[in-house]
Each structure stands twice: as structure tokens, then as C-alpha cells.
Amino acid sequence: MRIFILLLAFVSIISCKKTKPVVYQSRKFTTYENSSLTKLTSPRLFTKNGEITTSHLVNKFTQDFDQYLYTASSSFNDSEFQSFLMYSDDSLVNSSIPPLYDLVRSNTDTYDFYKSGRLAPVNDTNALFLHIGQYKRHFLATTPLGYTYAEYESPACILKKVNDTLFVPFIRYIVVSRQPGMISFSAEKMNNVFASSGAQKLGNKDTMLIQTFDVAFIKK
Numbered sequence: 001m002r003i004f005i006l007l008l009a010f011v012s013i014i015s016c017k018k019t020k021p022v023v024y025q026s027r028k029f030t031t032y033e034n035s036s037l038t039k040l041t042s043p044r045l046f047t048k049n050g051e052i053t054t055s056h057l058v059n060k061f062t063q064d065f066d067q068y069l070y071t072a073s074s075s076f077n078d079s080e081f082q083s084f085l086m087y088s089d090d091s092l093v094n095s096s097i098p099p100l101y102d103l104v105r106s107n108t109d110t111y112d113f114y115k116s117g118r119l120a121p122v123n124d125t126n127a128l129f130l131h132i133g134q135y136k137r138h139f140l141a142t143t144p145l146g147y148t149y150a151e152y153e154s155p156a157c158i159l160k161k162v163n164d165t166l167f168v169p170f171i172r173y174i175v176v177s178r179q180p181g182m183i184s185f186s187a188e189k190m191n192n193v194f195a196s197s198g199a200q201k202l203g204n205k206d207t208m209l210i211q212t213f214d215v216a217f218i219k220k
Helices: 002-016 055-064 196-201
Strands: 030-038 044-047 050-052 083-088 091-094 102-107 112-115 119-122 138-142 148-153 156-162 165-179 182-190 206-219
Touching (some): 044 196, 050 196, 055 206, 083 156
Antiparallel strands (some): 030 083, 030 206, 044 050, 044 206, 083 091, 102 112, 112 156, 119 148, 138 148, 156 165, 165 182, 165 206
16 A cells, blocks of 8 residues: 555656746748849840841840840849748748748859759650750659650759859740741740750740849848
8 A cells, every 4th residue: 555655646746747848949041132133144146056146136136025124223023033031051942932942952053053852844845944044953754654754843943142142043035936927926034044055945937035134132
């Protein structure tokens, strides 16, 4: 009986002992916000055979589509590129894109490539946007039935941190296709550095106008 009473007292002491609350550490980050455009280049003109350097043709295309081009005073209003949270030089979040994903630096270069590990399938492996970027964001995959498609890293981000500024490179590309009785047009932009070799993916009737620039994100 005495042993039972002692055991009961011991259990009571243990059960009354205060438990230490679990404290979860939150990561500290620095916020960078969209500030201005910089490093804007003069537009360049391409067909699948290479660059057209005839000045009056370049000027003609530039004048025809200048409403789609950027100047130093332009605002970059792309909703997916308005702010970043940087935890370290190797880890950041594009806080403009829901849901939020950690982006981890996978290689260091003139610009650094940050990957999320999220892949989007692209059926057309000749799609222009897969090839005109210097930093390759895709690889080819083949299904068990032998069908080949592209796995595209999305979201991902290419940028360079210099002091208190993130420089995020962009390509603005305008593609015009002229055929008898028909003209098609598209204007897109992408986060990458332009690679002229990708122009080989243009169609026989396509002409591509290119402008490149950086969006500067400043530390807050």
C-alpha cells in the first residue's frame, strides 16, 4: 500500500510540472520593391536567318510598335514582379506570385538563377520563349509512349544582387508574321537574358523585334 501511495505522489508531481512552450523561429528577410527601369537597349530586329541590321528597317519596326516598348520613365506594372523577400544571397521569395514558393539559387553568373523546383509542361518544344533566353529554364522529357515535351521551371527567377539593389533582366519581344492576306502579331516579355541563337525557332514568315532591360528592385 505504501509503495502504491509513493507511486501516486510521483505521478502527481510529474503531471503538475509546467511544460516549456515550443518557440518557432521565424526567418528574417529583407524586402525589395520594384523601383525603376535601367539598362534599356535599342530595339533589334531578327528573322530565323539572323539579325537585320539595315537601320531604316529597324527604325520602321520600332516606330510601328513603339507603344509596346519601354523607356527609362516607363512603369513596370507586371503583377508578378513587384516585390521580393530575400532571406540570404541563396534564398528568396517572389512575394508578388501566389502561392509563395522558396526560390533557391542554383548557379551564380552575370545574373544568378533561382529555382523553385516547380515544373510546368510545355507541349511545343520549339516554342520561342524556351529558346531565346540565355539561361535555360527547361529540359526535355519523354513519356513511356515516346512523346517528348518540355518541363519548364516555373516559377523561377533570374536576377543579380548588387549592394542594396536587385537587378532583374527582361526580354520584350514582338513577333509579326506576314502572309498573303493575313498578318499575325504577338507581344510578350520574359525574365531572362536574350540569346540571339534562339531566333532560329522563328517561322519562315516571322520577324521579331527585341528590347532588353533590367527592372531595379531597391531595399526597403
